[in-house]
Every structure is written in structure tokens, then in C-alpha cells.
Amino acid sequence: MDDKDIKYFLEAALLAAGRPLNIDQLQGLFDGRMEPEKADIRKAIATLNDEYEERGIVISEVASGFRMQVKSAMADRLQKLWEERPPRYSRAMFETLALIAYRQPITRGEIEEIRGVSVSTNIVRQLLEREWVRVVGHRDVPGRPAMFGTTKGFLDYFSLKKLDDLPPLADLSDWESLRVQLDLPEVEEQDENDVPVLFPEGEHEPAADEELAVAKWPDTVG
């Protein structure tokens, strides 16, 4: 095993390990016969670091050994990598938010009654954490359930000056006019049977095609 082999083997080991490896561990990776001296290993690591001069990586020595890392100047420019993709809100979350917006103050029980299914604690927490809704009081019934209302933050997010600016309920029955009013994209014609069958609640990501499912309904919702 020549110097180059040792060098590239160590490089691959550190890149594959994803954790610091100490000199004994590095040495132990070699087959007995070709095991280099520790000094050779240190020399190889130094050589690698020289080669990395221009590159974005470096082998640094930390408490538990040698670790391959991205240089900090480079890491700064890579922040986007760690911006986690925003999770998608569920349909249940949107429905809950909409009910709070239009029917506030409203309790969780009342939301559940209208939706016909239970509202998970998680959804309520999401909405509270996002600071779109707040507890405005407690209803005087057993359990003293919290009543929810929307916040200024909610209005700000949707560029509304006041709740009044939410599209009036009545207009919801006329989806077409609402679409025009909100400047929503035109809905394509689609076969009746596709949409409802393939994407049941909860198991899908709300996609563009969902508009279609909704677009059909106005006639049924007097």
C-alpha cells in the first residue's frame, strides 16, 4: 500500500464514518499486513489537508479523533441545506382554522360538532404556536373549554385589515364568483370519478387537483 492508497483510504473512511475516528480506529481499519505506522497516518492526514487547501472540506482533530468537516466559510453559504422543508398543514388544520376565523369565539367541541370528526390537540397547538389563533376565554360548561379566536397576526398574514375583509360566507356558495374575486387560477375540466377516489382525507398532500374536487360543489351547497 503506497502513500496515495493510505491517503485515499483514510479519506474514504472519514467520509464514510460520519463521526470522528481516532488514530487507533483508523489504523485498525487496515488489514494487518498493510497496517501503516501511526506516524504515516498522521502524515497522510496532513497531506490530505494540504490538498484540501482550495476545497471546502478539512480534516480537523477533535477530542474523539479526526473528523471530516465542511469549512465554516463554506458552511455559512450552505445554510439553505438545513432549512427544513416546511411541513404541510393537513386538511383538518385548514378546516379548523377556517371555523375559528368565521365562527369565533368557538370551542374545540363546537368545531368537532361541525366537522363531524375530532380535532387533534396537535392541530390546536400548531395554530396557537403559529399565533394565528388565541384563547379568548372559556365557555361556562363542564370542563370550561377554551374559546378560540383569531389574532392580529392572522389578519396580517392574510393581508386583511379586519375580519370583515374575509370573503363573506354567502359567497362561498358561489365558487365561481369567489374564484374570480380572489383571482384564483382557472380550474380545468376533469373527470368526476378521479379525484374523490384517489385522495382520501389525511393521506395525501393537498395538490393542485383538489381545486377540482371543490369546484364541482357549489351547486350542491345551496
Add this chain to the structure above:
Amino acid sequence: MDDKDIKYFLEAALLAAGRPLNIDQLQGLFDGRMEPEKADIRKAIATLNDEYEERGIVISEVASGFRMQVKSAMADRLQKLWEERPPRYSRAMFETLALIAYRQPITRGEIEEIRGVSVSTNIVRQLLEREWVRVVGHRDVPGRPAMFGTTKGFLDYFSLKKLDDLPPLADLSDWESLRVQLDLPEVEEQDENDVPVLFPEGEHEPAADEELAVAKWPDTVG
């Protein structure tokens, strides 16, 4: 930003990410002003791979994008790094996975029909939890059974770029000879669109990969 900068930035990004990044994600990492063309990114990746010729790493392209990985020759020698054995999977799981991969979208009932034995809930859960398969919809028949399909994660795990890259379904011609020898009638008339058995009512459009799976049939059946 010159070619070298682009190259080393991409290298650092792929190493820092530890997961496949597609060309859009790679491009998006650059500041708007210095954003290179996609072609330049591809070129830089090719150059890096040339430079890695002697080294133990390689950038490979899988379903979700480009992935920096340790070359397999090197990986064999690095087994000692991992104390834990890689997860092992049962044959039942692979058979189920194969049916989902080649015959998607497919329901559990359809899988059981072909395997001649029931599919345990455990196997389905394992596949879902590994995120190798997902529910792509529900068949519009009583019980509305879930239809399964594979994910990009599945392709990534097995170092495939697309479903087309799966090994072709075997052409088991001796079965055909057997059929002839036994003087059996033709098994079934099957033409190019032989999918109806498995995909009733045109609930999906056979994708390119399915044609691949089906393309072999005429020889053996027809």
C-alpha cells in the same frame, strides 16, 4: 464564480447534505447573482467524478438527485466501521416489495392473489415505515382497499434513478414450453394492454415502467 469555485462548492454541499440533492436544489444553493446554469453544474459534477478516479468516493445519480458516496470497492474494506449489521429483510417482504414495484398501483389483495398467501400487516407497515412504499390511492371497490406504489426513497435506497432501471422481469420461457408440451390451451389472450386484470377501470395510466414489465409477456404468453 469560476469553474473551480463551483466545483468545490458542489462538493462541499453534497458532503454536508448527506442525502441526494437534485439539480434544482444544487442550483438554489448558489446566490442569485452567481447562480450557474444547470449544464455547468452537471459539467462540474462530471469533472469532480473524473478527479475522484483514484479516490474512494464518487457522485452517483439516484432518483432524488446526486449523492456523494463511498465507492463500493472501498466500502467492502470499511465494513469494520459499522458495528451494527445492516437491517435484514425477509423474503416475504422482498416479494411484496417486488410486486408493488413492478405492478404498482396494486392492492394488498392483488398481491396476495399472486403470492398465493396472505401478506402480513407487519410487512406492509415495515414497507410504509421505511418509506419505500406509499398509499397512492384507493381502489373504488367495496372496502376501498389502499393501492400501493413505490417512492423515490425506495429507488434511492437501491441506487436506482427510475423504475425503468429495475432489473427486467424474468422471461421464464420454460413455462411456455411446458404449456405447449402439456398441450394446454393458451393461457390467456393478452395483448399490449393486458393490464385490465390488475388495473380495472383504467384508474391509472400505465406508466413507462409498467410497459417495461408488461413488454415481456407476449413472448411467454402470447
Add this chain to the structure above:
Amino acid sequence: MKPELTVLTPQDAPKPAQDEKQSPAQTEMPFAIVDGEPVTTLPQDLYIPPYALQVFLEAFEGPLDLLLYLIRRQNIDILNIPIAEITKQYVQYIELMNELQLELAGEYLLMAAMLAEIKSRMLLPRPPVEEDDEDDPRAELIRRLQEYERFKKAADDISELPRLERDVFVATAEAPERKHVTKLPDVSMKELLMAFHDVLQRAEMFSKLHLQREPLSVRQRMDEILARINARKFTGFADLFDPEEGRMGVAVTFIAILELLREAVIEVVQSVQYAPLHVRAASSVRLVSEEDE
């Protein structure tokens, strides 16, 4: 002497040898220990000692798999296998299982019945004219075996693909000062409205609930009133009205107060007759104002 037989569950299976890649065809882990020896592969012939039968059966993925095994292990060109012979062997297995009082899966019995039927048919003289294809169970059996074997093979092919964690390792480098930022999902008014539309439609379809289409301004005003009052002290009823809003505004405020009263969120009190009305949050209602959160 009856050998000791242990059927292993995946949990207590010993760490398998490195031979997975060499023999991926049958199983990935030893499925039994017979006489203390781990069994990792099926025998090359059909002579399976009865004591080991159970474990071998557990190695099969069902009756199709067993049948396929019997056919393939003949070590004879498949062309020369009379289906009757295979049937005989399969039925022997089933009988053996019965003798050993092994729990028999229904699928195995079903297959045995199907094979028995095929066998009996073959003993009958051939009908002079073409049989109806649909009625020939041999055709169906062969179709199923063929289909199953294709996927059994495909499963092997997939299991031999290079696998992350086993054959492929991702190369990573640590990024020291990385900050985790979780972006919040974007929500559009459209999504909100669609959800609302949806829930209204469901409510109307499935319940007697009739949502009133009241003007939002009342809800808004209810909100504003709630923000101004609290439970500890009284707020003048008249103070809630802003004459500058005009007749409409006053009416909206009034309806809002009535609505809050109806929902028992507020109380209106009067110390003596004709004294000014006062409003406060209902004793049982605790209001939280947005500012002091």
C-alpha cells in the same frame, strides 16, 4: 432419537454469516436449527427428513412456493416433468404434514385439492374436441406458478441490488456551525376557503346543523367587545357603542352584544331600574386579552 428442533424467530436468530450475497436465492437468515446446526439453505433434493419438515415449510412463502420448489428441485428439465408426478409429491407432503399434525394453512389444502383435481382429469380420456380454456385448471395453475415465479425472481433481483447501509455508504462531512431553521408552511387564502367550503358542505350534508350566514361584521364586533371587557370590572353598556359609526354600526354592536348574551359569554347587569346598563364577562367565562398573553 428424535433430534432437537428449534424454530427461530427473527429476533433470536444468530448473526448470520457473510454469505448472504452468495445465497440470496432462498432465505436471508437461518430459519431453523436442527440438531444444533443452523439451517440456512434448503436441501438440494427432495428428501427432507420428516423432523425438519416443519421448518422447511416455514421457509416457503406459501403453497405456490412449495410447488415451485418441488418442480424446480427435480433437477430435470421442466419439460419432462409430468404434472401428475408433481401432484403426487405435493400431496405426499400434505399427508406427511397431516401425520405430524402440523397446523396446515388453508392455502396448502386448497392447492392440494386443485392438484388432485388436475390429476384426476388427466386420468380421464381426452375429450375429442377442444376443451373450453376457462375450464382447464392446469392452465390456471401454470399461469399462477409462472406469475409467482416471475415475482419471486424479481424479489431476488431486488434483494441483490446494491443497498444503502449494506453496499452503499453515503459520504458526509460534518458542518460545524449549522443552524437549524424550520420554515413554517405557507398557507394561501384559497386553501383556507376551500377547507371552509368543504367543512360547510359536510356539515350541511351530514347534520341538521344549519350555519347561519350572518354578516361577519357581527363576529368582528363580538371580538372587539370581548377585547374591551373583562370579568373583574363592569364596562358601561353605552360605552360599547360608537355613535360616529352611525345607525348601521350601532345596530351591529347591538346584535353582537345580543349574540354574546345568547352564548352566555357576557352578562348585562343593572343595579336598579332605569340605571345605566353595565356589561362584564360572564362570571364563568375568563377572557384573555390579546395584549396580556
